[in-house]
Amino acid sequence: xxxxxxxxxxxxxxxxxxxxxxxxxxxxxxxxxxxxxxxxxxxxxxxxxxxxxxxxxxxxxxxxxxxxxxxxxxxxxxxxxxxxxxxxxxxxxxxxxxxxxxxxxxxxxxxxxxxxxxxx
Amino acid sequence: xxxxxxxxxxxxxxxxxxxxxxxxxxxxxxxxxxxxxxxxxxxxxxxxxxxxxxxxxxxxxxxxxxxxxxxxxxxxxxxxxxxxxxxxxxxxxxxxxxxxxxxxxxxxxxxxxxx
Numbered sequence: 001x002x003x004x005x006x007x008x009x010x011x012x013x014x015x016x017x018x019x020x021x022x023x024x025x026x027x028x029x030x031x032x033x034x035x036x037x038x039x040x041x042x043x044x045x046x047x048x049x050x051x052x053x054x055x056x057x058x059x060x061x062x063x064x065x066x067x068x069x070x071x072x073x074x075x076x077x078x079x080x081x082x083x084x085x086x087x088x089x090x091x092x093x094x095x096x097x098x099x100x101x102x103x104x105x106x107x108x109x110x111x112x113x114x115x116x117x118x119x120x
Numbered sequence: 121x122x123x124x125x126x127x128x129x130x131x132x133x134x135x136x137x138x139x140x141x142x143x144x145x146x147x148x149x150x151x152x153x154x155x156x157x158x159x160x161x162x163x164x165x166x167x168x169x170x171x172x173x174x175x176x177x178x179x180x181x182x183x184x185x186x187x188x189x190x191x192x193x194x195x196x197x198x199x200x201x202x203x204x205x206x207x208x209x210x211x212x213x214x215x216x217x218x219x220x221x222x223x224x225x226x227x228x229x230x231x232x233x234x235x
Contacts, residue, residue: 032221034222034223038163041230042227042228043211043225043226043227043228044165044211044223044225045225046222046223046224049222091163093163093165095165095223097221108167108170109167109223111164111165111166113162113163113164114163114164116163
């Protein structure tokens with residue numbers, strides 16, 4: 001299957017600093033990538049949809065100035081948590097679909113391994 | 121808006137036995153896709169099985185099968201011959217055919233396979 005690599009796997013940062021998380025599709029191109037947040041023992045909540053070459057689409061309640069998303073190429077999307085605070089501590093997961101299969105009915109989304117962010 | 125409901129926060133099953141995880145959903149879309157994802161302790165999301173709503177035949181993947189009841193908006197997962205490696209969180213997910221094609225997840229069911 002296709003591989004999505006997310007980096008870093010875990011990060012600890014000081015309150016007030018910014019953290020960048022990368023999501024790469026290694027063997028396919030993705031026009032669209034999705035960023036999720038998962039609190040302990042809870043489900044995945046969609047934060048935003050990252051669109052290559054255009055602005056991301058944020059879900060209601062997600063601060064776009066807080067969570068900056070850049071999708072500059074067909075294989076890379078980044079999520080930057082700006083001025084991080086302890087309440088931003090969470091598990092962040094990205095997913096992507098192969099652009100060649102969009103609209104074909106092949107709907108599998110490939111997930112990165114996630115990033116555990118701890119803000120101290 | 122789409123909603124996905126998993127009413128069983130935790131389930132357990134004896135090794136080699138069969139277990140069924142429940143999922144219901146609500147949508148106004150006529151065509152859509154349903155999925156079951158597994159999240160083991162590593163937190164990596166793994167696709168277990170998927171079902172296209174326009175297909176009446178229930179999907180099967182080896183020991184995993186679904187019972188898709190479109191009229192009832194129900195999509196349960198049956199795991200046969202449970203193995204210790206099946207211990208994980210299981211998420212039911214919905215994706216509509218319109219919009220951005222993102223996944224809507226249920227709250228998950230923690231399955232423990234007992235030796």
